Amino acid sequence: MTALDERNSALTPRTRPARPGNSQRPHGSLLLFLFPAVALVGILLILPFLFTVYRSFFRDNGFSRSWVGLENYTTLLTDDIFLRSVLNTGMWTAGTLLLPVLLGLLIAVGTNSVRWGPMARFAIVLPYALSGSVTALLWNFMLQTDGATNAMLDSLGLSTLERSWLLEWPMNTIVMIIATTWQATGASMILFLVGLQAIPAETIEAGRVDGAGGFRLFRSIVLPQLRPISVVVIGISLVNSLKTFDIVWLLTRGGPGTESETLALTMYRQTFTLSRYGYGAAVAVILTVIVLLASWTYLRRQLRTN
């Protein structure tokens, strides 16, 4: 009898943990423990979402409302501002998936086993400790037309490179993605670092014994073992990028005009600035559906593979 068989036989049916799918009905106390979490999610998330869906079928200015069916949704699809918003959100998703995640991984791998690593990591993590508003203030100081970046380019004799960084689309969206990268890379790096340090040294040694080194070692030994943490980092980045709001609001307020608006800003402007609650609710529903679909598709695929 193997050690495993012995351990199994020692477990009486009474003490053996129930398996998922077990036909036993959950004990009453279990339901009691589940209740706070289910109630919180139900009351604070599901019910408001259903109410938002319901509200999106109305023309509503806060004082009076009238049923308009799908009109808010059909108007959205022909609204240039909304379509620009979708495009900007797409740029944010691509940019923040590519830059902070990739840079975080590279920096984590590059500084994991070198002597000056902690110093470098500290410098990268520091911006992550700043609040969004401080970050925006700092970047606003640099990116204004009369700001530090243009002043520096001018003093270096590179005045041809001067730009109205926050006033021209798509430049404004790109520089805001870079600002976010500056702040968010530290978080990705920490998570990748945790993943790296959890990799058993034996697997690396085995790889080296088999002749792998450098990039080959990274690609075939390290990267596959980083997969669980990558799922988390990419999943978080995906959701965060889809609901980008604060830095855009603080740096350009979605402007000039509405050129740099993301879906979250369009939702906010329609609802809270223009008091068009029905239209804003329709944007909110579409944004929620996009976030849920993207997260579900990604996580389902990744978790199933794992």
Next chain:
Amino acid sequence: MSATTRSPAMTRSTPTIDRRTVLRWASGLGAAAILPSCARGTLTRAAPGDDVTLNNDNPTWAPGFESAGEVLRAKTGHGFAIRAVPDVSSYQQVVRMSAQTDSTTDLVKWWNGYRLQDVARAEIFADLTAAWDEAERNGWVDPSLRESFSYDGKPYAVPIYQSYYAVFYSRPAYQRLGLEVPQDWDQFIANAQALRDDGVTPILSAGASSWESLIWFQQLLIGLDPDFYAALTEGAASYTDDTAQEAMAIWADMYEQKLFSPPDSQVTELPGRFAEGSVGMNLHGVWNANAFAQAGVDEDTFGLFLLPAVAATAPPAVVTESGALAVTVNAHKMTEALEVAGAWLDTDVQQAWVDFLSDLSANPSALPPVQPVQDLAAQIEQASPVLATRYWEASPPVLVEGNVEELSAFMTEPTLAMAKSTLQRMQNRADAEWDRWSM
């Protein structure tokens, strides 16, 4: 039983605290903290004693309201308990939602013109006919202002202040170049060109991502034809008409001549930049004089003048902006709030208010202790300009908000082609929003 043997009861009576006790206490304290705040928000609770609550979107005004409230208390027996929500969008939502319930403040600060009509027609504000009648009887207010505080023939608010859009100019910069306050449009442009040639930013003009993009649009329109501006904002003229095209062409030309700062400049920079003489002028609401006072800038640093008309044939005109003080229909202390609204324009109350605000009152007898603002009041009295309602309040809010964004976009690309497409989009929005407004 020996003295050293403890009964179970004695064991329980020892002062050890088990986890359940801690949890019970924590739950009890948590509930005690949370439940009262569920009963009624601190923002909307009735004021103690005889005071009335006033909600507004500017927390920095609290000392001014307190000091005006002291005078009001002496006259009516009611002072202010001030509430504030600093973000304008949030503030508007708070008022729109809470005024429909009994969780409202007694008085609220609002805007005049179409922004007032937008909510007055939902019947959330009380009729202030009696307050206006009394103010007019006592000569506290110009009766011509009444219309912009009315909906369907009844006034629903009284003016909180009466600000004008005038040019702030840097006295150090003007003195260094030997410039005089301009008497006509050509002289104004010549001054701006002189400042530019000296390396000074001639006119600071913000608005890339704020409402301030409307300032030069409205000014150029009233400078060409105040009647056209009135017709345009009432939906009786088109944004594609010649006058609007001409205004945009002049604006684009001024950009072409490099007379404006970049549109992402901030008006908050102004006091410092005036003091160092690196900015020459700024067209803005006179209420911004308060920023100079708060920054500790000497009154000799800046002056104010009314911008001359652009067209030689146009009468003198000035844009005016008024905050509005309204009483909510669900006020906890309706009678007291109406008394306060009735006494708000009293000269003594207004004097206490403008002493803090550094801006003008709707009551012409109350002047702030700021010399440049007093000088401007004298200019206005002498010139008797046509008063034009600020664009922000002069048309339906959704139309204005959308068009202001178009103007912001124009400021970042101020070309003639952009001007034409901007006006067309503004007119398209006007067509749609005027239809919605009358629904």
